[in-house]
């Protein structure tokens with residue numbers, strides 16, 4: 158029996174686990190129930206299991222029966238603060254929702270642990286299973302790295318892999334790319350300090366609103382004039398606040414932007430240029446700007462050889478047509494970037510659009526459907542084949 162056949166046999170259990178995780182989503186770094194469910198799902202397997210202290214992570218090490226290196230597989234486990242509206246029998250009703258499909262990732266990784274544990278004797282040594290809380294902006298990966306997940310097997314992994322479902326891709330299709338696959342993220346927070354007054358007499362005040370508006374526009378011009386079009390930068394101001402009523406000039410105006418880049422060089426340069434630009438515009442108007450540039454996750458960058466290996470594995474296991482190279486990176490960000498900064502590896506998307514639907518017409522990453530067995534099989538195949546390579 159192939160790993161894929163074993164995975165098919167495991168599918169009903171995986172579906173049950175996933176429905177249960179979906180029914181009780183948890184947010185951030187503390188996922189006590191999810192952690193408990195994962196521990197139950199791994200119970201009885203020949204694993205060295207440990208739990209995080211600063212977060213409810215689960216790290217499990219499977220020792221193979223043959224000599225070889227270490228490979229790490231990661232599944233994230235946290236949900237989003239979105240009230241579920243999907244009419245599903247296993248829909249959540251606690252105000253949170255697995256709207257990004259991390260319930261699927263957790264389930265597939267637990268499935269891979271079962272598949273690999275069953276062939277432990279033939280395995281060319283160790284697999285680290287990284288069940289991670291807090292991907293959605295909490296840097297759970299950074300926290301697990303700080304708690305030593307990369308040394309869980311006693312030796313550093315030679316490769317690390319993670320999967321992410323996507324309802325924007327056809328059902329069952331796997332996709333990845335060499336190099337940058339997801340953006341680096343950062344936050345830009347600006348407060349323009351002026352002095353208030355009557356709207357009828359702006360010359361007696363220092364109006365922060367026109368300056369803030371100028372900054373919002375100038376940031377877009379800056380992106381097109383100061384950055385290479387082939388190393389793109391995205392800046393979106395999503396919050397703009399000032400004033401209380403039409404005839405009062407306020408003391409301050411405030412805006413917040415998200416910044417996305419695809420190289421370490423652009424990320425470091427955009428930090429300097431945005432701060433410089435905002436301060437200079439404020440100064441030009443006799444105002445003062447308080448500027449915060451807060452780096453988030455780094456660029457998620459896959460290793461070329463590991464991505465080729467992942468693509469070959471998908472083609473060998475599932476067939477040629479199941480792998481599609483991604484032409485461009487995605488502007489979302491991922492804390493698996495922290496792992497890929499430390500260990501070569503790859504990251505792939507798994508199409509989870511419901512069978513027979515057009516992914517173009519679905520809400521992004523909202524899908525209740527996916528091929529758990531294929532995801533679990535791919536995780537297991539990657540570890541098995543990479544260890545034997």
Ligand SMILES: [Zn+2]
Nearest residue numbers: 257258259321
């Ligand atoms: Zn996600």
